[in-house]
Amino acid sequence: MQLPFALIAADRGVRRLYAADAAAQALGLYPGQKATDAVALVPELATADADPAGDLAALNALADWCVRFSPAVAPDPPDGLFLDITGAAHLWGGERAMLDDLLDRLAAAGVPARGAVAGSAGAAFALARFGMDRTVAETGEEAAVTAFLPTAALRLGPEDAAQLARLGLSRIGQLVALPRDQLARRFGAQTLLRLDQALGRAPEALAFRRPPTPWFARLAFAEPISAPEDLGRVAGDITALLCRRLEAEGRGAGRFELAFHRLDGRSERLSVGLSLPGRRSAPIVRLFAPLLEKVDPGFGIEAATLVAERVEPLAERQTSLETLGEIAPEDGIGPLIDRIANRLGEARVWRAEPFASHIPERAVVRRPPFAPRAAGDWDRGRPRPVRLLRRPEPIEAAAPIPDDPPIFFRWRGQLRRVRRAEGPERLAEEWWRQPPGQTSPSEVRDYYRVEDETGARYWIFRAGLYGGAAPPKWWLHGLFG
Amino acid sequence: MPLREVRLAQARAQIAALASAPASSGEVLAFGDARVDGRLPGGGLTLGCWHELAGEGLELETAAAPAAFAACLARPMARRGEIVWVLRRDDLYAPGLAGLGFPAERLIQVCARDEAEALAVIEDALRTPGVWAVFGEAEGVGLVEGRRLQLACERGSAAGFILRRRPYGGRPLRTAGSAAATRWRIAAAPSEPAPGETGLGPPRWRVALERCRGGRTGAWLMEAWEDQDAAHPFRVVAELADRGLAAEAPLRRAG
Numbered sequence: 001m002q003l004p005f006a007l008i009a010a011d012r013g014v015r016r017l018y019a020a021d022a023a024a025q026a027l028g029l030y031p032g033q034k035a036t037d038a039v040a041l042v043p044e045l046a047t048a049d050a051d052p053a054g055d056l057a058a059l060n061a062l063a064d065w066c067v068r069f070s071p072a073v074a075p076d077p078p079d080g081l082f083l084d085i086t087g088a089a090h091l092w093g094g095e096r097a098m099l100d101d102l103l104d105r106l107a108a109a110g111v112p113a114r115g116a117v118a119g120s121a122g123a124a125f126a127l128a129r130f131g132m133d134r135t136v137a138e139t140g141e142e143a144a145v146t147a148f149l150p151t152a153a154l155r156l157g158p159e160d161a162a163q164l165a166r167l168g169l170s171r172i173g174q175l176v177a178l179p180r181d182q183l184a185r186r187f188g189a190q191t192l193l194r195l196d197q198a199l200g201r202a203p204e205a206l207a208f209r210r211p212p213t214p215w216f217a218r219l220a221f222a223e224p225i226s227a228p229e230d231l232g233r234v235a236g237d238i239t240a241l242l243c244r245r246l247e248a249e250g251r252g253a254g255r256f257e258l259a260f261h262r263l264d265g266r267s268e269r270l271s272v273g274l275s276l277p278g279r280r281s282a283p284i285v286r287l288f289a290p291l292l293e294k295v296d297p298g299f300g301i302e303a304a305t306l307v308a309e310r311v312e313p314l315a316e317r318q319t320s321l322e323t324l325g326e327i328a329p330e331d332g333i334g335p336l337i338d339r340i341a342n343r344l345g346e347a348r349v350w351r352a353e354p355f356a357s358h359i360p361e362r363a364v365v366r367r368p369p370f371a372p373r374a375a376g377d378w379d380r381g382r383p384r385p386v387r388l389l390r391r392p393e394p395i396e397a398a399a400p401i402p403d404d405p406p407i408f409f410r411w412r413g414q415l416r417r418v419r420r421a422e423g424p425e426r427l428a429e430e431w432w433r434q435p436p437g438q439t440s441p442s443e444v445r446d447y448y449r450v451e452d453e454t455g456a457r458y459w460i461f462r463a464g465l466y467g468g469a470a471p472p473k474w475w476l477h478g479l480f481g
Numbered sequence: 482m483p484l485r486e487v488r489l490a491q492a493r494a495q496i497a498a499l500a501s502a503p504a505s506s507g508e509v510l511a512f513g514d515a516r517v518d519g520r521l522p523g524g525g526l527t528l529g530c531w532h533e534l535a536g537e538g539l540e541l542e543t544a545a546a547p548a549a550f551a552a553c554l555a556r557p558m559a560r561r562g563e564i565v566w567v568l569r570r571d572d573l574y575a576p577g578l579a580g581l582g583f584p585a586e587r588l589i590q591v592c593a594r595d596e597a598e599a600l601a602v603i604e605d606a607l608r609t610p611g612v613w614a615v616f617g618e619a620e621g622v623g624l625v626e627g628r629r630l631q632l633a634c635e636r637g638s639a640a641g642f643i644l645r646r647r648p649y650g651g652r653p654l655r656t657a658g659s660a661a662a663t664r665w666r667i668a669a670a671p672s673e674p675a676p677g678e679t680g681l682g683p684p685r686w687r688v689a690l691e692r693c694r695g696g697r698t699g700a701w702l703m704e705a706w707e708d709q710d711a712a713h714p715f716r717v718v719a720e721l722a723d724r725g726l727a728a729e730a731p732l733r734r735a736g
Contacts, residue, residue: 331610331611332563332609332610332611332612333563333589333609333611333612335609336565336605336606336609336612337589339605340591340602340605343598344591344592344593344594344598344602348591348592348593348594349589349590349591350589350590351586351587351588351589351590352575352585352586352588352590353586354575354576354579354586360574360576363576364574364575364576369589373586378575378576378579378580378585378586379576380579380580383580383681384574384576384577384579384580385545385574385577386545386548386549386552386573386574386577386578386581387543387544387545387548387572387573387574387577388572388574388577389572390570390571390572412539414539419671420671420672420674420680420681421680421681422679422680422681449680449681451671451672451681453671454668454669454670454671455668455669455670455671455672455685455687456540456546456669457669457672457681457684478574478577479543479545480545480549480577480669480684481540481543481544481545481546481547481548481549481550481669481684
């Protein structure tokens with residue numbers, strides 16, 4: 001026989017029951033009871049410390065698992081989940097079949113759960129917790145099905161609930177029968193809002209783990225699959241499925257997330273991004289191909305889902321006489337960038353763009369290859385090196401006359417005699433970026449372009465001014481080649 | 482055995498077809514000077530092939546002169562299509578390229594994590610239609626990788642420029658032979674400002690063509706044209722003796 005079990009949490013110095021399982025509740029224990037009282041009543045009670053953070057993590061994991069039923073899952077801590085199944089129930093042949101499937105799977109996985117389907121989140125909440133298990137209510141009959149449920153089903157604050165109980169209002173139906181203005185005056189707008197939400201009269205914003213998207217495809221298998229070639233075929237089929245819908249509606253997507261749902265409830269997620277929104281399945285499948293190798297099928301995979309993100313209108317491309325011979329970015333460079341970005345990471349592919357700053361390190365910004373180009377051109381008037389060292393390297397330089405370029409310097413252990421020099425180009429700190437009073441003359445850099453006897457051209461600078469507090473230092477910042 | 486001989490003949494024909502001059506598009510990038518173009522097959526640098534550029538001394542680590550030279554070289558092509566530059570260390574400075582007349586804002590830069598990844602990206606980019614030139618920084622290209630690059634070039638008709646570059650403090654890599662169409666050694670040369678001007682003149686390079694399939698080797702002193710809209714990016718200042726570069730380098734390293 002299973003021992004009664006309860007979780008204990010300290011509440012203002014008193015250890016109280018945080019939760020009790022069915023066996024413990026049958027013996028008369030209830031959450032909120034003092035732990036000492038509970039143990040006195042039921043000496044064989046097994047206890048453990050409550051772990052709300054762990055509960056929340058488990059709930060989020062369960063929410064991720066539920067993505068196989070609908071992409072829109074909102075955790076409702078501490079112990080609830082909302083699924084927006086609009087447009088998804090037909091995949092199971094109806095809302096009842098879907099609810100049964102969900103709850104049967106949870107039960108099989110050892111998760112005791114109750115569920116209900118209703119037209120509003122509030123009504124579903126009330127029915128799942130206080131109504132008959134597995135109720136499916138049609139949209140429009142919320143008032144009827146919730147009338148006999150206790151007012152505690154309305155998700156009210158403790159004070160409001162206590163106030164209702166004091167006045168003998170124990171059923172939702174009794175509240176509905178009262179005049180609205182009186183209700184609002186006596187119990188506050190929050191009570192009225194919760195009531196309206198339960199009855200489907202007021203909208204409710206749920207915090208979905210990911211925003212609900214209509215761009216969702218699902219494939220379920222009669223037999224679990226695990227062979228790599230099967231995974232590849234499934235990836236191809238499901239991508240083609242979603243891409244056909246994208247094409248029919250004239251849209252393209254910038255990101256595709258493929259999830260393989262395993263028999264043991266875990267899911268393996270793969271995601272690929274496109275630099276240009278697309279809807280041709282073959283290149284997308286090719287991006288998935290290297291990721292499929294890392295999928296661990298476990299005991300088998302029973303379903304696959306694909307979600308398209310960053311969906312935007314995409315016009316059908318037309319070939320005109322002018323562009324006949326040219327290769328459009330969608331065919332050539334676009335897929336190349338996608339392949340690189342998905343293999344190396346998006347930060348490793350970029351296009352440089354000028355930025356209005358005279359500080360050399362800041363004069364370039366990296367942009368994604370297909371980002372719209374900003375106005376502005378390179379400042380070609382001043383010499384800039386081809387290689388800019390990530391951090392300037394200190395050099396020993398000998399400059400006999402202040403404000404003159406050095407006559408020789410030592411870099412990487414080698415002495416270089418300066419044959420020709422240009423400069424200085426004085427670059428001061430961008431004082432407007434600094435807090436007032438923080439700028440100092442030691443941050444002034446005097447840049448020289450120098451050429452040594454072999455013809456190698458360097459970009460060196462002197463930080464600080466002569467006659468300052470600290471003697472100026474010389475640095476090498478770039479190579480002209 | 483007649484069947485065996487037929488097969489042998491077939492295999493020989495296949496080998497001959499593979500070994501013959503690369504089936505490129507035939508388009509060339511001319512230097513605009515008969516002293517250089519005359520040494521190169523087809524009168525210029527063949528597109529649809531890959532070319533190797535290396536510096537010398539410290540330049541083997543920084544690869545600044547080969548980068549500047551290659552950017553000038555590919556300038557006429559950059560206006561026609563996409564250009565990809567595959568880096569091992571991201572120290573390429575776009576304003577510097579722009580200063581050489583290269584449309585740096587159109588350049589797609591990729592930073593690879595290791596040698597194998599860099600070569601894979603270079604090959605992939607060369608294969609892509611619409612890409613005109615690929616610059617790749619790599620330590621060395623072996624015969625097998627070189628052959629793969631060549632096949633990729635032919636398929637996409639792009640030109641590849643491999644800039645030899647080894648990690649800082651690394652040992653020089655010895656590669657046995659190379660599948661490159663040409664191999665160049667680029668070193669900076671002292672510039673000459675125009676008479677009456679101070680400072681530095683336009684950049685100059687000592688350019689040695691060390692290896693050239695179907696052509697002859699040579700060495701020249703080249704200068705970048707100040708006018709960046711010129712038809713050809715270089716002005717050949719003088720032709721150098723071939724041996725001069727090789728003899729000079731070790732002496733300098735000692736000093």
